[in-house]
Amino acid sequence: MVRDKFALVDCNNFYASCERVFNPALEHKPIGILSNNDGIIVALSNELKALGVSRGTPVFKLKELIKKHDIRIFSSNYSLYGDMSARVMKILAYYTPDLEIYSIDEAFLSLRGMAGNMTAYADQIRNRIRQWTGLPVSIGIGPSKTLAKIANHVAKRNQRLKGVFDISDHPRFNEILAAVDVKHIWGIGPQYAKLLHRNGINNALQLTNAPRDWIRRKLTIMGLRTVMELRGVSCLELELITEPKKEIVSSRSFGNPVTKLQDLREATTAYCTRAVEKLREEKQAASQIMVYLTTNRFRNERQYANFQSTRLPLPSAYTPEFLQASLKLLDYLYRPGYKYKKVGVMISDIIPESQLPLDFFQPTYLDDRRKAIMNCVDSINQKMGMNMLAYASIGNSLNWQMKREMLSPHYTTRWEHLPLVKA
DNA sequence: TCTGGGGTCCTAGGACCC
């Protein structure tokens, strides 16, 4: 029997590293990347971590620290990170077709059946990514995905390992697991970590040896799978084909509180348009649409949070149809007198476009000219930029738009932002 | 003043059917 073997390639402090690639002055500086709306820190360089800052901290709480330590703060620049991610994944695909792109900065590779020194192989991958993109990555290797994740975690924390660690058949396997807190295990979140700690299960080795039935009962089947994976029994296969999404959400918090229905209608138009665009990118159609509206739960003022959904007569991917429905839902949800923080649109009951039902009495998305119109709009927007062609209800007040006050240039996706090299 | 966004899976409980 050929034993499974997985490598997890993970970019170190991905967003911060992307900013650094194009701005070498940031080397060795503490860097923080902000969420949408410049709200919280979502990514940190090691230097910022060393100052005791953690993911999720609201940036306003760091004002003093930022000044004191010359911390460089950036709004998130997804067109830059998305483009850098694509470059890394392309390099990995060159090594193997057995590649699962797990997130913007992580990928699993299958090393099944490969002979030779895996550490040397991983070193080579790591060096090539560094050389071709400028990004530092860590690579963990193990007999299951969960153990590959742990190996990666170990690689990141030990300078001596130079970014690569293979945990398979390691002579000090137990010792290594005993040093990993359960909260760092893939699949164990804050709630489960608390539960485990309460029951005296503090590290990965203890979890590995925990009673099966108890785990099944308290952590469900998912938790049991995690334990098996820790024992080196691979339960999670590489997912080579990306499954179509079951729901698509588009929503944003507003830069400033919004009170007027008109502004909410404009925001809803923007998010609904984007959601249906994503639906078409996946070549899917949907029949369920939901709109939700909330005030700011952190503020000590009158609160409102509600949602409303409706069903289209037939599955569709025609934006105007969704727009009409979502604006109607919004009008129904809206109550004057509140300061709103966020509106969102969710699309579900998704089926492949190819499985659209036929209807004798009304044209479907495919039969009439709707699909052709959407294709046309999409290709123009793709070439000329998002919302180059937009729906009138998007308006032009922009009262609802998010804050992005510390955005770096779009170094790789806009000609006018290309970095210049001075002769 | 200032606290993100976009997903997935599992389970329990209710509705409804025979």
Place this chain on the structure above:
DNA sequence: TCTGGGGTCCTAGGACCC
């Protein structure tokens, strides 16, 4: 006092991931 037994489908809520 006693109060069937399944099956299926749907939804809400809770957990997780990045």
